[in-house]
Amino acid sequence: MEDRTAAGRRRTPAATLHTVKPWPTTTFNRIFAPINLLAVLALLYHRATQLFLPPPTATSSQPPIFAITLALLVADLILAFMWATHQALRMNPIRRREKLDKLQNDVVMGSELPGLDVFICTADPYKEPPIRVVNTALSVMAYDYPRDKLSVYLSDDGGSALTLFAFMEAARFARRWLPFCDRNKVVERNPAVFFGSGSRCSDVAGEVEEIQNMYESMKVKVERVLESGKVDEQYLDSPQEREAFEQWKSHDFTKQHHPAVIQVLVESKADKDGDGRTMPNLIYVSREKSNTSPHHFKAGALNVLLRVSATMSNGPIVLAVDCDMYSNDPKTPLRAMCYFCDPNLGPENSAYVQFPQKYHGINKNDIYAGEFQRLFQIQAMGFDGLRGPNHVGTGCFFRRRAFFGPPSSPVTPEIPELQPDRVANKHGSIRSGSVLELAHELAGCNYESQTHWGSKIGYRYGSLVEDLFTGYTLHCEGWRSVFCCPERPAFLGDAPISLLDLLTQQKRWATGVLEIGFSRFTTFTYGLRSSAGFLTCLAYSQYVLWSIWSVPLTIYSFLPQIALLNGIHLFPKATEAWFWLYIFVFVGAYGQDALEFVLVGGTVQRWWSDQRIWLLRGLSSHLFGTVEYFLKFLGIAAGFNVTSKVVDEEQSKRYDQGIFEFGVHSPMFVPPTVAALINLLALVQGLVLVLVGICSGGADVAVDVPVVELLVAGFGVVNSWPIYEAVVLRSDDGRMPLKTTVWSVALALLVYGSGSLLLR
Numbered sequence: 001m002e003d004r005t006a007a008g009r010r011r012t013p014a015a016t017l018h019t020v021k022p023w024p025t026t027t028f029n030r031i032f033a034p035i036n037l038l039a040v041l042a043l044l045y046h047r048a049t050q051l052f053l054p055p056p057t058a059t060s061s062q063p064p065i066f067a068i069t070l071a072l073l074v075a076d077l078i079l080a081f082m083w084a085t086h087q088a089l090r091m092n093p094i095r096r097r098e099k100l101d102k103l104q105n106d107v108v109m110g111s112e113l114p115g116l117d118v119f120i121c122t123a124d125p126y127k128e129p130p131i132r133v134v135n136t137a138l139s140v141m142a143y144d145y146p147r148d149k150l151s152v153y154l155s156d157d158g159g160s161a162l163t164l165f166a167f168m169e170a171a172r173f174a175r176r177w178l179p180f181c182d183r184n185k186v187v188e189r190n191p192a193v194f195f196g197s198g199s200r201c202s203d204v205a206g207e208v209e210e211i212q213n214m215y216e217s218m219k220v221k222v223e224r225v226l227e228s229g230k231v232d233e234q235y236l237d238s239p240q241e242r243e244a245f246e247q248w249k250s251h252d253f254t255k256q257h258h259p260a261v262i263q264v265l266v267e268s269k270a271d272k273d274g275d276g277r278t279m280p281n282l283i284y285v286s287r288e289k290s291n292t293s294p295h296h297f298k299a300g301a302l303n304v305l306l307r308v309s310a311t312m313s314n315g316p317i318v319l320a321v322d323c324d325m326y327s328n329d330p331k332t333p334l335r336a337m338c339y340f341c342d343p344n345l346g347p348e349n350s351a352y353v354q355f356p357q358k359y360h361g362i363n364k365n366d367i368y369a370g371e372f373q374r375l376f377q378i379q380a381m382g383f384d385g386l387r388g389p390n391h392v393g394t395g396c397f398f399r400r401r402a403f404f405g406p407p408s409s410p411v412t413p414e415i416p417e418l419q420p421d422r423v424a425n426k427h428g429s430i431r432s433g434s435v436l437e438l439a440h441e442l443a444g445c446n447y448e449s450q451t452h453w454g455s456k457i458g459y460r461y462g463s464l465v466e467d468l469f470t471g472y473t474l475h476c477e478g479w480r481s482v483f484c485c486p487e488r489p490a491f492l493g494d495a496p497i498s499l500l501d502l503l504t505q506q507k508r509w510a511t512g513v514l515e516i517g518f519s520r521f522t523t524f525t526y527g528l529r530s531s532a533g534f535l536t537c538l539a540y541s542q543y544v545l546w547s548i549w550s551v552p553l554t555i556y557s558f559l560p561q562i563a564l565l566n567g568i569h570l571f572p573k574a575t576e577a578w579f580w581l582y583i584f585v586f587v588g589a590y591g592q593d594a595l596e597f598v599l600v601g602g603t604v605q606r607w608w609s610d611q612r613i614w615l616l617r618g619l620s621s622h623l624f625g626t627v628e629y630f631l632k633f634l635g636i637a638a639g640f641n642v643t644s645k646v647v648d649e650e651q652s653k654r655y656d657q658g659i660f661e662f663g664v665h666s667p668m669f670v671p672p673t674v675a676a677l678i679n680l681l682a683l684v685q686g687l688v689l690v691l692v693g694i695c696s697g698g699a700d701v702a703v704d705v706p707v708v709e710l711l712v713a714g715f716g717v718v719n720s721w722p723i724y725e726a727v728v729l730r731s732d733d734g735r736m737p738l739k740t741t742v743w744s745v746a747l748a749l750l751v752y753g754s755g756s757l758l759l760r
């Protein structure tokens, strides 16, 4: 309640640099929620009463049927819980629009805009090709933002000379690229996209060609170096450049164990672009790594950047982007400033401005639901009407201050240089010995011990989804955030285009959320006692328990089908009134979901893919992620498996045609394949029995038809279509591997056999 009034307050016309409107479905949502609540409660009641029914036939054994009914009750309870958490996000979804013109008129451009530090993370030159990282960096260096207020920091967790080399080349290329973009008002500021799009202005054709040649030769060089795996002397021009690579020559320099490397590649105060104008700072940072100290993956990398940047620019606003998320709109920082500079939105109301993750190259029907429409857009609008959107790791502008404790009671960092409001380095050079020395110290792997970093300061440690965890703790501390979703996507990234990549990524998320949900920071205790508010906590509860979707989905993928195969009724018959209750709840849930999906611009086909992937995830990545989470207790640690951004031609062709990619054997493909087989078996046998019954017994047999069971199995079959295709019909390299098929058939027989043994 408290959330809604607060959001309502923010809706007053006094908010000058942006507008806020309720999302059109709000009224419907509010009316539908209590109606559906009654239906859900009735359904749970019906399921519970079934626990105590007498056995269906005199011969059937009681305990297994009781167990199945109990399992279905558990499944229904979890689904009901997830539904309830979802309602929090449906109570007050809002839509904001920035008034860019007003910002440009009101805020004297340049002098009043705050300094902006951009953080880019990369972790592995072979999974995240350096040329792509470079393009991302160039796209943000070319932002429409005062260049003397812009600094770009690259965190290289791969500790790779290849990446540093690529960035040295990028620094050179930027001297031409930035003025070119300015002069020609280029919109596509990622050079690869610009040169690939063919969107040239004819009057600068000669210049375009020259710059394109420059870009191509940089790209060739970077790729050649990547192929050879080392930076050859022939590529290095100056003694400084040579010196930078000296450290890698020592034989104990490895990805996991090496000293901090910090290189200032462009210094705003000293280096000018081709037109003699100011450049943004560009700094390469590879933090110190040691085999013996924990490094906390991306959160650790970002905290190092928070500190290193504090010594050099200490921008009051920080933008964090993943290396594959390039800027697609040079005006993006100004959009964010419409919130940070809005006189009616105090600092505590805009701890961060989150842009949605959007992707390029998604196929027509988005077969892997890579868009995450629900997560990144629909639910973000829902959160926005409460305390603000959750943080999604990339495309997010933060107030630096928000990393240093609650709005009302700041946490003081251990050294004064890290104070978020300090003006850094007003006159000195960031290449000076003292600055670099401190920066190296702050990037050391033991620096954080005995400090508040990772707990009370900076990105929070302890979860593989550091983004969700950090955003959530900020909301608990009393901060609010803002969702900014302009018409033209602000950032575009790569979505996984192979099923295994997707499932591996999702498994990491599934493990990561449980690390919050089952910790002392869980929404049910810590969250509820904090300043976040009830509705926000309710909404976050779905996120931190996201993986438990796998429980009801697995139950519904197997148990009704096994019952059907053994002639047992678990659901009301079509002649009973209860039957319609089940239909209502199913159609209501799917209908509302589809409606929301289509209203934010999705197509029905994409919605279908989305719900299909939701089922598939439930049966694989969420299941495995949950298991992995519990294995962690036994000391089998889960790491941050970086999603590959490298694309195989054939694979990419199949993806464009909308064909699922299996290809290599993975245990994660097994449960969905077993489910596909069991559902098909149940449907076929069920239909045959019905037909035989009708032919022999006449009309009154129709009364006994297990309609719900058949519908459930039929739904499973329709959703499993790509699996049948991959197992039986395809011959390309992406088909289901024989090993997976054999395993799945064996397990399906086992499931079928044990079901019959127990139930007959």
Ligand SMILES: O=c1ccn([C@@H]2O[C@H](COP(=O)(O)OP(=O)(O)O[C@H]3O[C@H](CO)[C@@H](O)[C@H](O)[C@H]3O)[C@@H](O)[C@H]2O)c(=O)[nH]1
Binding pocket: 121, 122, 123, 124, 128, 155, 157, 296, 297, 298, 301, 321, 322, 323, 324, 357, 392, 393, 394, 464, 465, 466, 467, 505, 508, 509, 512, 640, 641, 642, 643, 644
């Ligand atoms: O030890 C590490 C591991 C990863 N990364 C970087 O983290 C980013 C995200 O990694 P990616 O493999 O692309 O993961 P995704 O699942 O695609 O990322 C989503 O999920 C992550 C949390 O699991 C968030 O951090 C991301 O922002 C969010 O986009 C990339 O830029 C990596 O270079 C590091 O810097 N250090």
Ligand SMILES: [Mn+2]
Binding pocket: 322, 324, 643
């Ligand atoms: Mn990614």
